[in-house]
Amino acid sequence: MARANNPRALIMSGYGINSEMETQEALMRAGMASDIVHINDLIAGEKSLSDYRLMVFPGGFSYGDDTGAGNAYANRVRNNLWSDVKEFLAGDNLVLGICNGFQILANLGLVPAFDRDYPREIALMPNRKGVLECRFVTLKPAADNLWTKGISHIYCPVSHGEGNFSCSEETLKRIERENMVAFRYSRDDLSPAGGEYPYNPNGAIADIAGVTSADGKVLGLMPHPERAMEFVNLYDWPVRKERLKREGKPLPLESMNMQFFRNIVAYFVE
Amino acid sequence: MASYVHRIEVQYTRDPRLPTRTERFRSLGFPLRELHLVDVYTIATARRDFSPDELSQIGAQLSNPVVQRYSVDRPTEAEFDCAIEVGFLPGVTDNAGTTAKQTIEDYFGFRFGEGEAVFSSQLYLVCGDLTPESLQRLTAALANPLVNRVHVRSREEYGKKGMDAITPFVHLHDLQAAGTVDLDLPDAELARIGKEGITDPGTGERRGPLALDLAQLHAIRDYFRGLGRKPTDVELESLAQTWSEHCKHTIFASAMDDVPRGLYKSCIQAATNTIRKEKGDDDICVSVFTDNSGAIVFDDEHLVTCKVETHNSPSALDPFGGALTGIVGVNRDTIGFGLGAKPCINIYGYCVGDPETEPALFRGKNRENPILPPRRIFEGVVRGVDVGGNCSGIPTPQGWCYFHDRYVGKPLVFAGTVGVMPRTRNGRLLHEKQALPGDLVVMVGGRVGKDGIHGATFSSEALDPASPVTAVQIGDPITQKKFSDVIVKEARDLDLYRSITDNGAGGISCSVAEMARESGGCHVLLDRVPLKYPGMAPWEIWISESQERMTLAVPEEKIEAFMSLMKRREVEATVIGTFTDTGRCVVEYNGETVMDVDLDFLHDGLPKKHLRTEPVETVYPEPDVPRPDRLDNLLLAMLGRKNICSKEFISTRYDHTVQGGHVLGPVQGAGRVQTTATLTKVVPGSMKGVGLSQGLFPSYSELDPYRMALAAIDAAVRGLVAIGVPLATIALLDNFCWCSSDEPGRLWQLKRAAFGCYDGAVEFATPFISGKDSMFNDFSGFDADSNPVKISVPPTLLITSIGVHPDVTTAVSMDAKFDGDLVYVVGETGEELGGSEYLAHLGIEGGAVPALDIEAAKVRYERMTDVIKKGLLASAFPVTHGGLLVALAKVAIAGRVGMDLTIPGGMRPDTYLFSESLGRLIVTVAPSDREAFEEIFAGDAHLLGRVAGETFRVSAGKTLIEQPVTAMETAYKAPFGGY
Secondary structure (H helix, E strand, C coil): CCCCCCCCEEEEECCCECCHHHHHHHHHHHCCCEEEEEHHHHHCCCCCHHHCCEEEECCECHHHHCCCCCHHHHHHHHHHHHHHHHHHHHCCCEEEEECHHHHHHHHHCCCCCCCCCCCCCEEEECCCCCCCEEEEEEEEECCCCCCCCCCCCEEEEEEECCCEEEECHHHHHHHHHCCCEEEEEECCCCCECCCCCCCCCCCCHHHEEEEECCCCCEEEECCCHHHCCEHHHCCCHHHHHHHHHHCCCCCCCECCCHHHHHHHHHHHHC | CCCEEEEEEEEECCCCCHHHHHHHHHHCCCCCCEEEEEEEEEEEECCCCCCHHHHHHHHHHCCCCCCEEEEECCCCCCCCCEEEEEEECCCCCCHHHHHHHHHHHHHHCCCCCCCCEEEEEEEEEEECCCCHHHHHHHHHHHCCCCCEEEEEEEHHHHCCCCCCCCCCCCCCCCCCCCCECCCCCCHHHHHHHHHHCCECCCCCCECCCCCCCHHHHHHHHHHHHHHCCCCEHHHHHHHHHHCCHHHHCHHHHCEECCECCHHHHHHHHHHHHHHHHHHHHHCCEEECCCCCCEEEECCCCEEEEEEEEECHHHHHHCHHHHHHHHHHHHHHHHHCCCCCCEEEEEEEEEEECCCCCCCCEECCCCCCCECCCHHHHHHHHHHHHHHHHHHHCCCCCEEEEEECHHHCCCCEEEEEEEEEEECEECCEECCCCCCCCCCEEEEEECCECCCCCCCCCCCCCCCCCCCCCCCCCCCCHHHHHHHHHHHHHHHCCCCCCCEEEECCCCHHHHHHHHHHHHHCCEEEEHHHCCECCCCCCHHHHHHCCCCCEEEEEECHHHHHHHHHHHHHCCCCEEEEEEECCCCEEEEEECCEEEEEEEHHHHHHCCCCCEECCCCCCCCCCCCCCCCCCCCHHHHHHHHCCCCCCCCHHHHHHCCCCHHHCEEECCEECCCCEECCEEEECCCCCCCCEEEEEEECCHHHHCCCHHHHHHHHHHHHHHHHHHHCCCHHHCEEEEEEECCCCCCHHHHHHHHHHHHHHHHHHHHHCCCEEEEEEECCCEEEEEECCCCEEEEECCCEEEEEEEEEECCHHHCCCCCCCCCCCEEEEECCCCCCCCCCHHHHHHCCCCCCCCCCCHHHHHHHHHHHHHHHHCCCCCEEEECCCCHHHHHHHHHHHHHCCCEEEECCCCCCHHHHHHCCCCCCEEEEECHHHHHHHHHHHHHHEEEEEEECCCEEEEEECEEEEEEEHHHHHHHHHCCCCCC
């Protein structure tokens, strides 16, 4: 397999993961081919993680969020695929977890992963309001890394019941010191949300929406850029369109969020 | 029997939900300081015990060390005054328990066996001085006695021991065989069997209503006389299911007055047939009425399906479970359409009582079995669709709530699903299916228990503590998600089966017998059906309504591949028989034939009825409405009416962005106003989208059911037209939720409404593609003094519209955009206040229900499509409940902009502003587009004023309203602000 020239993404599915198809679509539009693979096919050895360069845990409600969002799916990974995953992490590969995927990564300890022991150090607790929150949020990049390159802001939905980022003060300091906060919730004008609802939709400390691993190759992100790939997916596109129209400007087809996926693909091309 | 029982308790060290949870219960009137929550897992095993070390490992698997702590066989230590533990009764679906079990199995590499399980429960630790009454009320608010067990302990009783470890296993002892039933009885005794059910030979008690009337029982008796034997209980229960109102829709199907073919054939189906014929090559219908959903053309490669169901009775008893099974049930109508469509949009609708009232109504005398208060029902059904829709990964953008006091005893819960599928795959038309003789009958999904047997017949008798709950069901969306994914994303396209259908009402008795019509017969081995617990009688297995199951016809040569795929996706699949061409439905249990009935008799043997109606004369004088001077306060009051104000807390709780197709969502504009229509992309890469809208006017029904139906159709159609969906692509779905349909007056109203449906559909050329009816939405019970009370829902017709948007980039949202834009009302306003929100607000009955000039509306809607296509509209919004003023206010609030409006003279301003005349839309237009816009609409568009500033002004010679838009937004959002 011409791995180096033709990097493929593996998109995890099964047990209530539900955003695998739009995640595949986003990667495809950014120029990366992928396979949606049921976790049981990896466990049974029918597919191999080592054939891929990017592993994605998409959004969903694996195991119905029972025993804590992402916890049961993470247990299934740890109990059955752990050595494969560790090997994958050691290579020049990337791992992305969106929403439920981030919850899985947090429970697996793949973020923040200060060392290779992967203890759980961050948690995505239930939202302050205690219910699922589905709305568009604005994200501002908080670090300059492979994931955030060239992004001024992301405007996409959150849709989760447990996205309230939490960790010890010590962990928070270290995450911030090592520039591991990738995205923060912000106001429309990109000033900090300051914990204020609904800009910060869940109560996450320090407005954290996404963090990377210490080595930068793993990203966990609560909001869903793959759900707003197109201009017409944006919450406020009708008023944006009307403004563009009156300024005599053409309508874009894509949204600003596609840059996020392009960055991922670019990593493998370089 | 489990010998080893352990209890693991998991608690957040600092629960982020604590303030919200406490505040919520304080707002319900409980004097709490704090309400803590502990998750409990009770692990029961028989063959092996876990060591303390292993139990610690289990605790670690079930909790998160960063923010939680757990304890094993040791009570949670905390400051509190009282502990309330809420668990499930035996046999109730316990999803968290199942997940915990799977995690333990995976971790230790062993399987739980029979009599071993993990049970989840929730322990509430209450801080606060509650009186015994208040504690009892709190318990009632936390648990539903139909599905939950509750265990209460004071701090002293809790002591150092904590709560007991309770393992709600189901115990059924005697293995039950099939018996025969003697129908050679006097009519009175026969009728009793129909009403109360077969007498169980074991217990001597009646098994619950068959809902068969005397004529039907005679037909059954005569059939078996012809066979020279008595029917078995399996046969009788099976016929009762197949012939039920729910399955055969006898009221809609029977001859009525001078309508010999019945309302369904003469009004609903006839409308569709007429339209399809007239449209010829432009026919949009692909599959109508025959399958689990209806389907229309989406594009050359795809079709979209739609089905809307109701789940009313179960939701009255267990609102959460009722609504949850409602939404996951209708998802199966999508998966079970053709060879399987992918569910891509969910729809909801709730008719409930005013949540601020707590009527004292009881199902039994002497204040026994009180109804659930409206707020409890409302919050429960909202949460049910939340869990069902969100966990299934299906967006739920489209829906509404409607409040009326006559829904207190029987709420209406509508749940719908849109599906998408390729039109062909592997050379097969995917909307067609055909089980062939020799194909295997395969059941996939959940196991069978006593759930839902005899529907939601409410039992007031004390339940045996170890008997399973039968009346209500709680769905398991993840089990369904697993088979949904493997069927519509894998097995279908591998060509592994020939037919599929949902197990809904009547369970496999209906699904298998229905599919048997395709091949010409079936032979089922009932003892092969996997059960949740042993000890069920054959008739129970046959008619059980346990959730999350589908039945498929798998050709023998594909069975190995099919079963292997299911196994790899951890979906339970079992061969339970064979489809045949014998013309018979044969069921065996442990080698004995327990059913052998002609398919023709099973499906078509029920005797015909001829229903008679009596006109209901309603004469309401034109109401005498006091003439207001200024309308500011009225405007704010109307915006705060429950049927008009924001219920945004539902929209944000329901994921409406999953699958990535969000275009126009449930709330729009900077001011976030709830809309009537939504638009969703369902095929990536296509410019097309699926528009959905709905119309419902129960307040018109008693005044004029014919106009009520036209109003519902018009509103549903107009909602779609406003976002740019052309009339020619729109199809309709009908949901009749009637009351007392054995009364000639109610049947007359039904007939009038059905005539309205025919006329509306045919005139707009929008075909019906699917529908469902529920005919007896009546509550019969008692008031606090044990006086009998009957409360019937207002005759309710929901029309759902689905249409294909040709290019979503041209779609128009509801919010006004920029200062200076022109504000128009398109269409004519008449003095039509009958049944309006305005008169309801004033507490006045009467007046003329809006009439519809369909000819004019049709021309108008086609012009709308034209101006939207040309990009001439900045916003558009249909005028419905609350009339013109409410619609204008919503458009302004959504845009967070003011308006300067002048209304024409000639009509009383309040009549003009609150009349609910049909066919109207509010549109805003950029000044530069004025000429082009007015040229198309000519005299049908009436300029009212301009978008301007931050104040909403309306005048008619003098100022009527002058309000900051922010004040209007507050009024609009206040009523449900605390939800």
